[in-house]
Structure formats: C-alpha cells, structure tokens
Amino acid sequence: MNNSNPMEDPESIEALEPVEEVFSIPCDYEAALQYLGLFEKDLVKGTVISNCLWDKHGPFLEDIMNEKWLADVHPDDRDRLVYAWRSVVEGQGNVFVSEYRIKNTDGDWIWILNKAVVIERDPQGFPVHYVGIDIDITDKKHLEEKLYEFQKMAEEKAIEAESLRVASAVLLTSLDFDEALQRILQQASYMIPSQRASIYIISDKTFQLMADTVLKKKKMFFSFPSTHPCMQALTSGSLLVFENTPIELPDIGDLLNSVMAMPIRIKGEPKGVIMFQDDHVGFFETVHKRLILSFADYIGIALQNADYYGQARQEASKDTLTGMYTRRWFLEQLKRLIAESKKSHGPLALLLLDLDHFKLVNDQYGHLVGDEVLVRFSNNVRQMLRSSDICCRYGGEEFIVLLPDTQKDKAISIGERLIESIHTIQIPSSDDFISVSIGLALYDSELDDQLEDIIERADRCLYRAKDMGRNRLVY
Structure with a gap:
C-alpha cells in the first residue's frame, strides 16, 4: 500500500487526474485557488x-x-x-x-x-x-443564445400560425370576394409591416388593383412594363425580391428601394400578384419571404372560392327552364340600378311583359309545348336586347326587362320591336303565333319610394294594354 502524503505531490493542478482519483488533490493552497x-x-x-x-x-x-x-x-x-x-x-x-x-x-x-x-x-x-x-461562461452563453433563437423562432411560428389561422377564417366566413381580399391583405400587412402592400389580379392582359394599403381607390387598371415587379414575378413564376434597386412604379409614382412580389396561382396558373414595398434597403427578411408564400396561397384559394361562388350564384340566379335571371336576382339589380340612377340622375326604364293567352296554350297544347313557347320567347327577347339590359322571369309567363340609361322614346322603341319580333314565334305543331303585352314605366325618384313602386306602375300599364286588346305597349 502506498502511504505517501498526496499533499507533498509537487505537480501542478493541470496535471491532476479526474476527480474520481480521490487522493489526487492540489499540492498547495495557491494551486487550489488557481484551479x-x-x-x-x-x-x-x-x-x-x-x-x-x-x-x-x-x-x-x-x-x-x-x-x-x-x-x-x-x-x-x-x-x-x-x-x-x-x-x-x-x-x-x-x-x-x-x-x-x-x-x-x-x-x-x-x-x-x-x-x-x-x-x-x-x-x-x-x-x-x-x-x-x-x-x-462561454458555453452557457452560447446555449442561452441558441435558446433565445429557438424561443424567438417559436414565437414567430406561433404568430405566423395565428395570422394564417385568421386568413383561413376569412376564407371560411366571408363570401364577399373584395372583403376577403382586403382582410387577408390587412393580416399580411400586420405580419409584413412594409410601407405598402397590394393585390393585383390579371384582367384582359392588364393588372386590376383589387386591394391596397395606401391607395383608397381600388379596381384601377394598369398596363405595366416588362420591368415592373408584377410582370417579372409573373414571368419568372416565383418569388422575387428587389433590393437596393429603386424601381419606378407607375401606379403610385414612388421610388422604392425594397420590393417583394409573389405570383398568385389558381391550379398552377398565374392569376395575379401580391406585392410589398418599402423605402428601406434590405427590409424584407427570411420570415417575410416565408409568409408571402403562404398569403399568396390563401389569396389563390380566395380567388378560386370566388370563382366557385360566382358560378354557383350565377346558376342559382338563372331560371332553369328559360335561362333568364330569377326574380330575386332581378330585385338586387333593380336596387343597384336605382341607386346608380339617383347618384347620376340618369334615366332608368322598366318593361313588364306578359304572354297573351298563355293559359290557353297550356290547356290546348299541353305544358311541354307551353314550356317550349317560353324557351323560344326567352331566346327571342335576349337576341333583341342590348348587353347592358337585364331581363328576368318574374313569374309564370311574366318577364321584366330593365333598360339602364334609357330615355322614354328609346324604351318605347325597344318595346315595340320586341312586340313585332315575338309575334313571329310560332307555337310548335300549330299554325298559331304568340303575342305579348307590355307595360312601360320610367323610374321617378318622387314617385318610387320603394323598389316595388316602379313595378306596380308598369303593372298598371300592362293591365291597360290587356284591356285595350293585347299585343301592344302602354306607358
């Protein structure tokens, strides 16, 4: 057994064995303090x-x-x-x-x-x-720095997740396309706080401004040059960031040092661009680039939903037999056109049409023939009207035609041409022809307090046309 005193060991503290060697301890007080x-x-x-x-x-x-x-x-x-x-x-x-x-x-x-x-x-x-x-404490500090980075990343991810959750909620709760775009852009601007954010949709080879955090006037159309970020993003099909390269933007006229643009796609096809702009060079960080990808996807979903909703609404607004608009849709359009007429003081005419003796057609030839008569009548009316005119099946054999920006004389002319054209429609398997009676009313802000008022005035004219022998227009 070794009975030597370890305190007499002259080796320095650096030469000591690990702590498991119980008797390998410092040789003196100073070495212990140094260690x-x-x-x-x-x-x-x-x-x-x-x-x-x-x-x-x-x-x-x-x-x-x-x-x-x-x-x-x-x-x-x-x-x-x-x-x-x-x-x-x-x-x-x-x-x-x-x-x-x-x-x-x-x-x-x-x-x-x-x-x-x-x-x-x-x-x-x-x-x-x-x-x-x-x-x-270098290792400790490095661990703290990594922990801080992880915490910061976790916080950023949580904020991103919440922001994207809000964007998802917008898609689920809003059927108004314009409102959905504006709310998604607001959420995107909160997460990417640049000086300006915009959403453009391609429309007939031009860019339509759908939402913007700076410009109040929307639905503006722009034809951008090939050097514009929107055009370059569409051409490349991917996210582009322009740094320290001032770009003149004709839609606002500013020179911005940082621009980030991302195409908006529907089923892989580019349909628009979301763009962020800021005066500060190097403004956009990695997290911003990651977020714009997600928001572009959400806007693409909003566009697709709007397309589906528009198709469904269009189908729901059409009469399944005649293809004419339904009464409900017509009343929405009448409300809109009356509001526009009040604002612009422009004329608005309404024609109420009723097929003469249509009940006899159904009774004598059957409902299938009656349906065919309605289809031929509807096709004839559509061909006679202008693209701005609106026609709907109001009920049974009654139809209404709205004539925006149309004075009385022009409305009478359109109505009389309809009467002449419709009288050429022959009843299937018969030598008889159909005819139509029409009541005409012009919108008058002093007479028409309610939507139904102008319809009631046209209806009274229609009954007078029936009483006067049918196949005519009365105003």
Missing part, C-alpha cells in the same frame, strides 16, 4: 495570485486595475464594464459583478463572469487589496 478560478491582488504586500483563466487566455486579466486590458473587451460590453468597476473604485460599493466578452490570445471572443470583493482600501479610498473569481 477554482480564484484570484487575489494585494498591493500592500505586493502579492498576486492569478487564476487558471489568466494563465489560459493571456495577460489581459493580469491586473484588473490596469485599464489597458479593456481594449480587448467587446465594444458592446466595454462601457458597462468600465462603469461598474469605476463605481467600486470610487467607493460606491465593495462588490464588483459583471458578465462581458473578451478576446483571448487566439482572437476568439469568450464570455467571463467576474466577481470581486474589495478587502482593503488606502487612505484615499482606492482599492489596494481585493479577491475574486473568474468563470468562463
């Missing part, structure tokens, strides 16, 4: 005990009272460190605690936790004896 990171400076006795960090990382910690070593402290930490130490020097306290970065002999930044206590001061109050400890 633990402790240091002592006694200016009265002229003694210094340096720690392992001083020996490992160079002479920059050799004398904490000599401020030359501060040149190696990280610039972001230097002022804070100097302030803390000078507070101790000036007698505001005897304890110094600080975390800071300092450059070692290899040129790398290491983090140091320094704690020191003043033991003795001279008659002028200057510290002449102090002890402390230095701990290398």
